[in-house]
Amino acid sequence: MPTYTPAQQEAIACLDAPLQIIACAGSGKTQVISQRISEILKLPGVEPRHVAAFTFTEKAAAELKDRILSIVEQEHGSATGLAEMYVGTMHAFCLNLLQTYVPETFKYSVLTEQTQRLFIDRNSRRSGLTECPTLSAGTPHLRRFIHSRLYTQVMSILTEDETDLSLVCEEVKAAVGKYRDLLEANAYFDYTSMVDRAVRFLESPDEGIGTAAHALLQHVRDDVKFVVVDEYQDVNPLQERLIRGLVQFGANLCVVGDDDQTIYQWRGSEVANILTFAGRYEGIRSVTLAHNFRSSQGIVALGRRVAEGISVGNRLPKSMEHASHQTWDRGDIIAGAYLTPEDEAAAICERIQDLRGVAFTDRPGTEPRGLSWSDVAVLYRSVAADAGPLVAEMERRGIPYIVKGLTRLFDSREISAVVSLFRYMTGHAAFADVEALWAVSGLLAPGVSVAAAKPLLDAGADFGRGERWGTYNLQRLYLDVLDALGIREDTVPGDPVRGELAMYQLGKFSQVISDFEAIYFSSNPKDKYDSFVGWLEYQAPGYYDEADLDTGYATPDAVTISTVHQAKGMQWPAVFVPCLRANRFPSKRHGGLGVFHVVPDTAVPHADRYRGTVEDERRLFYVAVTRAQKFLYLSFSPGTSRLFQKASAFFGEATTVPFVSTAAPLLGASVARLEPHPRVEVPQVTLSFSELKYLFECPYQFKIRFLYGFNPPIHEALGYGKGLHDALAEMHKRALDGDVLDATAVDELVQRHLHTPYAYPLLREQLERAARAALKRYFVLHGDDLPRTLHSEKQIQVHVAPGITVDGRIDLIKRLETDEVSIVDFKSTYRAQAEDVTRDQLHVYAVGYQELTGTSADVVEVLNLDEDGKNTRETVVGQLLIDVRDRIHDAGESLRTNKLDRLPTWCSTCAACDVRSLCRSAEPVSQVLTP
């Protein structure tokens, strides 16, 4: 066990009272939580499934889980059942809870921000959008398309906050009900409704759906014994209700956070939750982790000064203390003012180049190394508004950088060219326009003309050819066009990086089509194409404004340029915070139609937090400052307009802190220098079963699907296989409770679970018949096995090495008549995404089962639900399990190093791959020329 401070030890050891951990920046919070959870797992009678730990992002969850597993493996040797410990977001927890215990919700899918807006606009009347009045004279009612984002904000505030509905006008209240009904009618959750549904189950079980509510509550009562909430300061009122609901039967609660780092008020975080925690729970213990192990004395002093500017009533009393080995030297912290943004950018670049090679010690007792590009971050209040001059200067000097949120997907020449195809098809552009855009797209190999795709476009635009709407598939047309033009990573002119970049843009567009088509799949074809083009022109550019270049899992050695928000939880040896201008940081309030023109601000407690206050901005500045380990450069230059002429109050305040210099020479030769050596970061790799399957099958296929983001076309029968799986899941779950169904339940099961939103009426009938037949057949062939069900939809997990985890669910685990344990995977032909189960995958299941129970399964089998489908059954062999572990490990490594190569030669995998046209020619090349 590493050494802990007395406060850390106290937090780790307090397992029997509600605990509040106030964790200052850099206080080793994650380590303390992880160690505390490890202690919980040592308690007699405590199983991993008794623990639920919440984080705000999937990334933070992966890191926390990995840390816990490392500690547990070290201290307990190995432990079984860890897959059943919940570490994740509250959203995923709620979704999981509902889709495990409430059969009616098994078929629900989740709307993203994009599909949610598409859905609301397509149903603008039925969702109540156009009936919402506003306080603005110019806008008597919300309007379709224009106000759908505002509408989603209103809907989430009304369910996520403690809104006083008596102050909200009738039409808006009606809209909430209409929108909720519309979601349910279409089997959708949005991010709010999944939490809301779960909370309502926990709060008023009597109104629930009988047995489901009972089972859900039973699970919470029996299994949830320890709840840990990280980043508690960012919890919103609905999430606070969820926490209350989860601990209502006496579970131990531990909340961890720092009120000074509340930076998401504008999306509902309620600081009051953490400020008044002590008064709301009985007998709480409170521990403050005040020691900062990250930053030098100077940074800590500056941070403390910034935080002390928050008024006493809005802050928990605490004083961050310097405890790091980092030294402060005069000149490490500079607040510099410049005459123009260009001067400021140049000065930043000078410093960055000066810092490269400076000796730096990451941890006490380790060897120093030379700083490199990736040790530097430049943090802006608004990257979009202010980062331009710096990016230009970095570009000029050839300093490598990563920036998010500056480039817009729809401004790129690649996407302009692609959009023109659809404009041509709907008569909004001449073919000459298309040719002009493709000529400058940088996508076509020499000698290839977009004219090669014209026949496809003309045929596609003939909307009189067939009556089935599903045949007018946007995604298929798109992939066919790319194929006809021979566009692949290696045919795009330029160096390999250029090829990757282009494919990444094109993959994003595939996602754009998927989003649109998920909502508009079954519209009259002509209308669908027209809506698509209109949407591409007016809506989509605003939906997909960040074309953040995801570099995959490999981390390049480059300067990070990002917003302060995105820097939360991170640290760098050197941090720059430029453009500290009045009206920018702190940001002035903004105009325009807002939520409080629809909902009166008196109906929402602390409504101001949604608009943003100066204190909120101060907390954001506090986060920025405390990211730095040693070097911190604050700077100001007047902006282009009248509004941004003066320096930020924060800037002036910083200059009054003794550790801060207003000018200092470059370090030059005055400090020790070493060869630049970027810090080694181990990116977390968490793979789902289906991702792993693709990675095993063909690494390049994985790259096309998951890194570039290409999606296969929607199949009209989509949902059939899922429906069968869900029906079987209900059968097995009820069998586990002693409720063994027979064939008379088939109609009801199909009715409840089969959801095929893209099927035309005739196909829907066919699918229903097929589903009934499949379930009846299952009852005949396997009905007798039902009582021998051991687990249904069992969550498993394989932790292969630090940072590499595979997550997944096993359809069914049952005891055979021979008393052996069998792992079963169901298969159905109609299952849209050809989920072929390979032997490898089955053996991964077997490994997961082993980690879960500590015992080995005897056989793995594939059970085909089709009438004449083939089943397989295979003995689990120990050596195979070891081999599979090695293969997962290799797969994870290839991801981290970004080595995702094509299979060397054409093979059966290629023949079955539905994205192969993006990889190589369909025909195997018989004569390969080798230079």
Add this chain to the structure above:
DNA sequence: CACACCTTTGTTTTT
């Protein structure tokens, strides 16, 4: 100092 008028701007982002 109070007020009217004119000008400029439009953030931050996860699930």
Add this chain to the structure above:
DNA sequence: CAAAGGTGTG
């Protein structure tokens, strides 16, 4: 199209 900073007037 709304809001608030800046500027000018009394």
